[in-house]
Amino acid sequence: MSRTAEASRRLACSAPLFAALGDETRLSLLLQLGEGNLCSITNLADGRQQTRQAIRKHLRVLEEARLIRGVRRGRENLFQIEPKTLHVAAQSLDAISRQWDDALARLQSFVENGQ
Amino acid sequence: MSNSDRIEKQIELNAPLQRVWEALTDYHQFGQWFRVQLEVPFVVGRRAYGQITYPGYEHVRMEVEVVAMEPMSRFAFTWHPYAVDPQVDYASEPPTMVEFRLQPSECGVLLFVTESGFDAIPAGRRDEAFRMNDGGWSAQVKNIENYVKNG
Numbered sequence A: 001m002s003r004t005a006e007a008s009r010r011l012a013c014s015a016p017l018f019a020a021l022g023d024e025t026r027l028s029l030l031l032q033l034g035e036g037n038l039c040s041i042t043n044l045a046d047g048r049q050q051t052r053q054a055i056r057k058h059l060r061v062l063e064e065a066r067l068i069r070g071v072r073r074g075r076e077n078l079f080q081i082e083p084k085t086l087h088v089a090a091q092s093l094d095a096i097s098r099q100w101d102d103a104l105a106r107l108q109s110f111v112e113n114g115q
Numbered sequence B: 001m002s003n004s005d006r007i008e009k010q011i012e013l014n015a016p017l018q019r020v021w022e023a024l025t026d027y028h029q030f031g032q033w034f035r036v037q038l039e040v041p042f043v044v045g046r047r048a049y050g051q052i053t054y055p056g057y058e059h060v061r062m063e064v065e066v067v068a069m070e071p072m073s074r075f076a077f078t079w080h081p082y083a084v085d086p087q088v089d090y091a092s093e094p095p096t097m098v099e100f101r102l103q104p105s106e107c108g109v110l111l112f113v114t115e116s117g118f119d120a121i122p123a124g125r126r127d128e129a130f131r132m133n134d135g136g137w138s139a140q141v142k143n144i145e146n147y148v149k150n151g
Helices: A003-021 A024-034 A041-045 A052-064 A084-091 A093-113 B017-025 B027-034 B123-130 B134-150
Strands: A068-073 A076-081 B006-013 B036-038 B047-052 B061-070 B074-079 B096-105 B108-116
Touching (some): A003 A052, A024 A041, A024 A052, A024 A076, A041 A076, A093 B006, A093 B017, A093 B027, A093 B108, B017 B027, B017 B074, B017 B096, B017 B108
Antiparallel strands (some): A068 A076, B047 B061, B074 B096, B096 B108
């Protein structure tokens, strides 16, 4: 696979993740779940202006991007954060690869502009 | 990236070969762009070490062992990748090899960087290094929060 094809494949794979994160309500839901709590839709809708229906829709997007996971407890549907999604990203060589990109950009600026 | 064992990069630098070679192998210059305060020069067969100055990683001490310095063409060292936990002694683990190769090009220097040997690092350690434990995860969420607030 060519470099460009590989890059676009990766972009395509990451797009749903970034799309899921690119919304104020969803980020704030993620932050609330990030405290480590199991939350029901009622908990999550509490204090928000959106309807439960709207919250449910946002949760589905987060779930599809595997940022959160639904857990069935009795008759209740609870949600929890899925740290694995970010974990997997960090664990891959991509993270180190990006650090090299940054370092080389600094080297370039250093040798070309003396800064 | 060609496989799970190595990272490969290349970059065209619009600067004289000598300048690039010095930026890589002079420990003061290396420290400026890599962001590390190296305490001793690079010498083949010896260790060079110092404190990272990259914001957020100032607690990390970098240590490399120089493997090769072939003027104007190749500079290589081994180190322990993402050795960021001061509580862990990484010395017993297999290191990775970082290699810079320089090639004169039309507008300056074509620089190839390879880091290899990742397959030898136990998967368990990779897990440990990047485990999103409660503390790590909370910190991550805080980062997002700050970013959102200030961004």
